[in-house]
Structure formats: C-alpha cells, structure tokens
Amino acid sequence: xxxxxxxxxxxxxxxxxxLALVNHPMETGWREDKVNHSPxxxxxxxxxxxxxxxxxxxxxxxxxxxxxxxxxxxALHDARPGDEVVVSWVDNTGEGDTVRTKLG
Amino acid sequence: MERRSxxxxxxxxxxxxxxxxxxxxxxxxxxxxxxxxxAFAATSEAEALRALFGPLAPAPSERIRIEVPSQAxxxxxxxxxxxxxxxxxxxxxxxxxxxxYPLNTFLRLSGADGYYSTRIRVEETSPVSAYVRAGSGLYxxxxxxxxxxxxxxxxxxxx
Numbered sequence: 394x395x396x397x398x399x400x401x402x403x404x405x406x407x408x409x410x411x412l413a414l415v416n417h418p419m420e421t422g423w424r425e426d427k428v429n430h431s432p433x434x435x436x437x438x439x440x441x442x443x444x445x446x447x448x449x450x451x452x453x454x455x456x457x458x459x460x461x462x463x464x465x466x467x468a469l470h471d472a473r474p475g476d477e478v479v480v481s482w483v484d485n486t487g488e489g490d491t492v493r494t495k496l497g
Numbered sequence: 498m499e500r501r502s503x504x505x506x507x508x509x510x511x512x513x514x515x516x517x518x519x520x521x522x523x524x525x526x527x528x529x530x531x532x533x534x535x536a537f538a539a540t541s542e543a544e545a546l547r548a549l550f551g552p553l554a555p556a557p558s559e560r561i562r563i564e565v566p567s568q569a570x571x572x573x574x575x576x577x578x579x580x581x582x583x584x585x586x587x588x589x590x591x592x593x594x595x596x597x598y599p600l601n602t603f604l605r606l607s608g609a610d611g612y613y614s615t616r617i618r619v620e621e622t623s624p625v626s627a628y629v630r631a632g633s634g635l636y637x638x639x640x641x642x643x644x645x646x647x648x649x650x651x652x653x654x655x656x
Contacts, residue, residue, distance in 0.1 A: 408610060408612075450606070450609040451604055451606055454603050455602050456601070456602065458593065458601035458617055459602055459616065460574025460617060463574075464576075468609060469608075469610060
C-alpha cells in the first residue's frame with residue numbers, strides 16, 4: 394500500500410495553517426481479521442515532525458487513538474511566502490516519509 | 498538481608514539528592530514527553546497526565562478552546578481542534594477519558610502557534626480534553642462527544 398503524504402498551507406490573516414494528510418491505516422493492533430480470526434498487527438504513525446526553514450517548530454506524537462488517514466494541522470505565525478516547510482512521519486514498523494513544500 | 502536493603506535505600510536517596518541539586522531534574526522537564534510510551538499505555542486519564550506532566554495539577558482555562566463534534570460513530574475519526582492563547586505553550590495533549598488508553602496524541606511546540614488539529618478515535622461517550630502545559634502551569638478545557646454504535650454490527654475496533 395503506497396503511503397501518500399500531502400501538505401496544504403492555508404493563510405488566515407497572520408497565521409498559516411499547515412495541514413498534513415497521510416494515507417495510513419493507523420491499525421490499532423486490537424482488531425481481528427474476520428476471515429482468519431487472527432489479530433491484525435498494530436501499524437500506526439508514531440511521530441510527525443514539522444520544520445520551517447530547517448528548524449523544528451512542532452513534533453506530534455500519534456498512536457492507535459488517532460483515526461485512519463490522519464489529518465494533522467499546526468499553525469505558524471512567522472511563515473512568509475517562499476519559506477520551506479518539511480513534514481516527516483515515522484510509524485511503529487519504521488516506515489516513514491518526508492514531504493517538502495514552499496509556501497506561496 | 499535487612500541491613501543490606503537499608504544501605505541500598507540510603508544510597509539511592511543520596512544519589513537522587515545530588516542529581517536534583519545539580520539541576521539535572523528540572524520541575525518543568527517531563528521525561529515522558531521524550532519517552533511517552535508509558536503515557537500512551539496508561540489506562541486512566543490521571544495516570545496518563547501523571548506520566549506526561551508529573552505532579553502538576555491541571556486548572557481549567559478559558560483561554561483554551563477545544564472543538565469536537567457533539568456526536569461521533571464508534572471507531573471513526575472525530576475532528577478535534579484545539580486553540581490556546583496562553584503564553585509559553587509547550588505541549589498540547591488530547592485525552593479521551595473513557596477510551597481504554599485515554600491519551601490520543603500530543604503536540605510539542607518549539608516555534609509553532611498554540612494550535613493543534615487532529616482526528617481522534619473515541620470508543621464510547623466521553624469527555625475529550627485538551628491539556629496544555631504553558632509556562633510552569635497545566636491547564637485544560639473539555640467537551641463531550643456522544644458515541645453511537647454503527648448499525649448492521651459494523652465495529653471496526655474490536656475490544
């Protein structure tokens with residue numbers, strides 16, 4: 394299953410909201426496969442980091458209590474057009490992705 | 498045997514005093530925000546808060562706003578947005594009291610604004626709270642989500 398990560402930046406006055414959507418099952422590990430009656434192994438994003446122009450501005454810890462295909466948002470008050478935002482995530486199996494965008 | 502355990506006890510207390518004196522144990526630095534496994538594994542909201550924020554007692558604050566839908570389907574995502582305009586916000590944590598593991602998520606800030614938008618899972622009707630550590634204090638705001646169980650026996654999360 395390919396994991397797609399998308400970033401969207403929305404300006405709202407002085408604040409820029411950075412939204413990151415990750416296509417991820419966020420499997421809790423408590424579900425049972427209905428066909429084989431075997432537990433579906435836990436597979437969820439553990440950590441997401443947000444960087445603005447190379448410095449970390451926010452770090453989110455996620456877990457099985459977060460819904461599938463998580464949409465995570467933070468806000469920046471000092472983002473300017475042309476700034477680079479990097480969003481990175483890593484899950485409990487070590488899988489991860491990093492996406493960059495330049496603010497328009 | 499008794500004497501040995503007495504000596505070991507005395508030694509560990511002495512060590513702790515030296516470390517605390519050297520400033521290595523800071524009241525505000527909670528090790529659990531760096532190693533949050535025990536907070537995510539806590540089965541009660543109080544236990545999760547203790548793991549995250551230590552002995553800080555939370556106080557309600559009107560400067561935190563938490564927005565959640567009034568109803569959600571069991572196991573499906575509920576959009577949760579938190580705004581806070583306190584000074585020196587360091588951590589925003591979202592906890593759902595009646596979930597088997599109340600801590601849903603937390604955000605550690607190092608430059609971003611006091612805002613967090615996420616989609617949480619809610620297992621049964623429960624207060625959902627945003628706990629914010631700002632400066633040396635811990636503050637919170639809550640809202641309740643009513644959970645309905647989906648029809649046709651569709652339960653994506655099995656106990």
